[in-house]
Amino acid sequence: MxxxxxxxxxxxxxxxxxxxxxxxxxxDPAAYAGAVLDVTAMIPSGKVLTYGDIAELxxxxxxxxxxxxxxxxxxxxxxxxxxxxxxxxxxGLAREARxxxxxxxxxxxxxxxxxxxxxxxxxxxxxxxxPSPAQQDALARLGASLSRPAP
DNA sequence: AAATAGGCTTTAG
DNA sequence: ACTAAAGCCTATT
Numbered sequence: 802m803x804x805x806x807x808x809x810x811x812x813x814x815x816x817x818x819x820x821x822x823x824x825x826x827x828x829d830p831a832a833y834a835g836a837v838l839d840v841t842a843m844i845p846s847g848k849v850l851t852y853g854d855i856a857e858l859x860x861x862x863x864x865x866x867x868x869x870x871x872x873x874x875x876x877x878x879x880x881x882x883x884x885x886x887x888x889x890x891x892x893g894l895a896r897e898a899r900x901x902x903x904x905x906x907x908x909x910x911x912x913x914x915x916x917x918x919x920x921x922x923x924x925x926x927x928x929x930x931x932p933s934p935a936q937q938d939a940l941a942r943l944g945a946s947l948s949r950p951a952p
Numbered sequence: 953a954a955a956t957a958g959g960c961t962t963t964a965g
Numbered sequence: 966a967c968t969a970a971a972g973c974c975t976a977t978t
Contacts, residue, residue, distance in 0.1 A: 828963095830963080830964075833963090851972090851973090852971075852972055852973085853972070853973060856962090856972090862962060862963070863961055863962045863963080863972075863973085864961090864962090864972040864973060865961080865962065865963080865969095865970055865971090865972050865973090866962060866963055866964090866970085866972095867971090867972085868970065868971040868972060869963080869964080869969095869970055869971080871971060872970080872971050880971085883971085884971095885971080885972065885973085886972070886973055886974085887973095890971075891971030891972095892971070893971080894971070912954095
């Protein structure tokens, strides 16, 4: 498996990569969605995360859950800073997201002969955000608090 | 290098 | 129990 290019993330587990091999966390859906939105709001301008990254940071749920939470969100969050692992935003959002990237100076890779406005990719190696150790810890705590049934 | 196909998890309805 | 979801991975062109 390809080790994530860089970043002080915790050492990879044996099979951790296969989408969602973490123990079920069974968080309260509303709380989970809130946490996802919180993380999204934390991403600095010009930087991005993938759906899977957020799931890993929270150590809760999977990439698709993150996507669902965002799709249902009405809150004012920078949704365009959350991408699929391939560096492309969700289908249908690419065009709208692009103006944001231009605004924020996010690194884009556009093919020589683009098919359309939505034919581009964000260069994850450049634009990918990774939180500071302190932020990582805060996010880990946030994720841990999710799986704990509220008293 | 890029695009495609298949297989797979987690959670919600 | 089954299906759907703003996904991810690996193998194969």
